[in-house]
Amino acid sequence: MTSAPSGHGDGGRGLTPADLQQVRFSRASMLHPGYVESEVDRVLHRAAEELSRHVAEKAQLREQVRTLQSQLNGAPAHVPPSEQAVRILASAQQTADNYVAEAEKFSRQVTGEARAEYEEAVRLARENAGAIIQAAQEAAARLTGPAPDGPAQGGGRSVAELEEQVAYLKAFGQACRVQLRSYLEALLSDVENEWGQADPGALPTPPPARRAAADTDADRSTTFDSNTASDQRPEQNEGVPAGSSARPAS
Amino acid sequence: MDIPAMRANFAKAAATGDEAPLYFYSHLFLSHPETREMFPVSMAHQRDRFFTALGDVVTRVDDLDALVPILRQLGRDHLKFGVLPAHYPAAGASLLATLEHFDDEWTPELAKTWAEAYDVVATVMMQGAEEAAGQPAWWDADVVGHERRTLDVAVLRIRPQVRYDYLPGQSLSLESELRPRLWRYYSPANAPRPDGLIELHVKARDGGPVSSALVRSIGVGDVLRLGPPLGHLAVGEDSDRDLLLVSGGMGLAPLKAMVDDVARHGPPRRVDLFAGFRTEDQIYDRAELEQLARENSWLNVTFAVSDDAFSSLEHGDVADVVRRAGPWSSREVRIAGPEPMVAATVAGLREDGVPEQRMSSEVFAPSRPGPSVDGEVTE
Structure with a gap:
């Protein structure tokens, strides 16, 4: 017999598969062929003990797996972060926010100042340009001013008069448009009050309305010479229905 | 659901100002680090908006009928940030942790109430996102034109790579790779076209990261990311009345889209x-509008300048200029522009007898990072 079976003794190392494979029993005697009974019994006993220990351990482990599994499914998967961690992240975030806000503020200041400077420069340039134009006009007036009386009356007066006429015509055109629109809107709202809703399809289209305005303009302008804008105003209102809230052109 | 208790608890967190949202986001990022990349570097504005939106939801939580469409839209809109269904419980857990942290009288019942309420909100938002499952979460659009019109205004032409539907007057949110995770709202200045081109008017706000980049750094060939369209300003299908459109500054864009639609x-x-503009120089789209008016006899375009002594255009605030040219009592009226201009125009026209139901308006704040719970696109 090898030392294996007895060697295990009560070492408590546990029975391994290798141990079992290496077991060699001694021959008993010539009279009793086979292994020594007591040795075989001892090994079997140990094997049985070992097996039952494994079975128990396995059951215990299975139980443990089950509880862990249920914890995993039931409880939140994540451990909630600690207060300290939350505080640290919060203050880091705030620091970052402040840097970004500061950068934006700086950018705002710089672009704001640049814009103000730009606008000021444009304003100055315009004023300069205006002054230059005015000076040029004055110079031109001085040059043409001392011209003989005859042409001056035609030329000088006609420039001023033309300007006045243009201004008047502009105002007049605007007034016509406004009044026509007021008239049409008044008609429309009348129609609406009567019928509920205006039908755009039935409206006079804008082009004829404009043409009407233009026609009136043209008529007036032929008789304009002797009139000023303010003289003309009262006449314009004649064509407007009393109910409309027309305003004179400004 | 114990709504008064919820409101009382929320008030405690809201009273801490920035502290509560700061805690919420830090908690969320620590427990789910993958959510951090959905947000911009600076969280300052995000924090304001989150708690404001949450407050709006809490005040209306007993009026679910009104809340549901808003939440659906919100859920749909969140797709563009890359939000997934798994993120909703994550945010819910951090929200509860935050509310607990700032309330000394936190109870398990309160936790249950909040969990239920959050669950309703999250479910509706996720439904909204699911309904849009046929659509992309966002649309990539190529910049095909970039024109600086004034010192700080550019007109961009973009072409979405796949079909992008919207209504004239609506706004769309967009993000550029140059300013990741910063979404801003702009209005297309044209009605949808067969070739898909969209015209955007952008004014560089001083210190504004997105608008400055769009005006000064973006060029042809760059790609923008678009979110779904939204906003309530519309031509109105149910009326064929004549239109009066009044814009201040960059509010011109949605109104030009309506002209295009007509x-x-x-x-x-x-x-x-x-x-209306401040000075004549600032009328960045004058040539195109004047051409439109020449080509279409039904269109009249009037420019008004409020602060330009040299200009030969109409002088005064656009609200006054409009009223001078009235009456407009038979028109459908659409107004877009800065808040004071919109308020003055609405009040003036109302005084002149334009019925309230025929006016609709939209305020264009300088920066428009997102819609409120009411679907307003302004801050």
């Missing part, structure tokens, strides 16, 4: 467009 689809109607 030109493309009718119904035939007269359109009077009044565009």
Whole structure:
């Protein structure tokens, strides 16, 4: 017999598969062929003990797996972060926010100042340009001013008069448009009050309305010479229905 | 659900100002680090908006009928940030942790109430996102034109790579790779076209990261990311009354889209467009508008300048200029521009007898990072 079976003794190392494979029993005697009974019994006993220990351990482990599994499914998967961690992240975030806000503020200041400077420069340039134009006009007036009386009356007066006429015509055109629109809107709202809703399809289209305005303009302008804008105003209102809230052109 | 208790608890967190949202986001990022990359570097504005939105939801939580459409839209809109269904419980857990942290009298019942309420909100938002499952979460759009019109205004032409539907007057959110995770709202200045081109008017706000990049850094060939369209300003399908359009500054864009819509689809109607600017130089789209007015007899365009002594255009605030040219009592009126201009125009026209139900308006704040719970696109 090898030392294996007895060697295990009560070492408590546990029975391994290798141990079992290496077991060699001694021959008993010539009279009793086979292994020594007591040795075989001892090994079997140990094997049985070992097996039952494994079975128990396995059951215990299975139980443990089950509880862990249920914890995993039931409880939140994540451990909630600690207060300290939350505080640290919060203050880091705030620091970052402040840097970004500061950068934006700086950018705002710089672009704001640049814009103000730009606008000021444009304003100055315009004023300069205006002054230059005015000076040029004055110079031109001085040059043409001392011209003989005859042409001056035609030329000088006609420039001023033309300007006045243009201004008047502009105002007049605007007034016509406004009044026509007021008239049409008044008609429309009348129609609406009567019928509920205006039908755009039935409206006079804008082009004829404009043409009407233009026609009136043209008529007036032929008789304009002797009139000023303010003289003309009262006449314009004649064509407007009393109910409309027309305003004179400004 | 114990709504008064919820409100009382929320008030405690809200009273801490920035502290509560700061805690919420830090908690969320620590427990789910993958959510951090959905947000911009600076969280300052995000924090304000989150708690404001949450507050709005809490005040209306007993009026679910009104809340549901808003939440659906919100859920749909969140797709563009890359939000997945798994992120909703994550945010819910951090929200509860935050509310607990700032309330000394936190109880398990309160936790249960909040969990239920959050669950309703999250479910509705996720439904909204699911309904849009046929659509992309966002649309990539190529910049095909970039034109600096004034010192700080550019007109961009972009072409979405796949079909992008919107209504004239609506706004769309966009993000550029140059300013990741910063979404801003702009209005297309044209009605949808067969070739898909969209015209955007952008004014560089001083210190504004997105608008400055769009005006000064973006060029042809760059790609923008678009979110779904939204906003309530519309031409109105149910009326064919003549239109009066009044814009202040960059509010011109949605109104120009309406002009374009009338030109493309009718119904035939007269359109009077009044565009107010501070100075004549700032009228960045003058040539195109004047051309439109020449080509279309039904269109009248009037420019008004409020602060330009040299200009030969109409002087005064656009609200006054419009009223001088009135009456407009028979028109459908659409107004877009800065808040004071919109308020003055609405009040003036109301005084002149334009019925309230025929006016609709939209305030264009300088920066428009996102919609409120009401679907307003402004801050």
